Amino acid sequence: MSFTDRAKERIQELAGAVKERIGDATDNERLRAEGASQQSTARAQRTEAGRDVRDAFDR
Numbered sequence: 001m002s003f004t005d006r007a008k009e010r011i012q013e014l015a016g017a018v019k020e021r022i023g024d025a026t027d028n029e030r031l032r033a034e035g036a037s038q039q040s041t042a043r044a045q046r047t048e049a050g051r052d053v054r055d056a057f058d059r
Contacts, residue, residue: 006046013042 016038023032 009042009046013039013046016040016042 016035019035019038020032021035023029023035
């Protein structure tokens with residue numbers, strides 16, 4: 001996983017956090033849920049990639 005990929009995933013995670021906070025502040029449930037979903041997706045991608053790297057070195 002390259003630095004660029006990690007940076008993109010982190011940006012997506014932060015963008016999701018911002019959306020979620022704005023949704024909280026404006027009482028917008030759709031925006032809040034969209035932000036939470038975006039964060040979860042970014043975290044899952046980062047975790048899956050980390051496992052792939054670890055698995056490659058374990059062989």
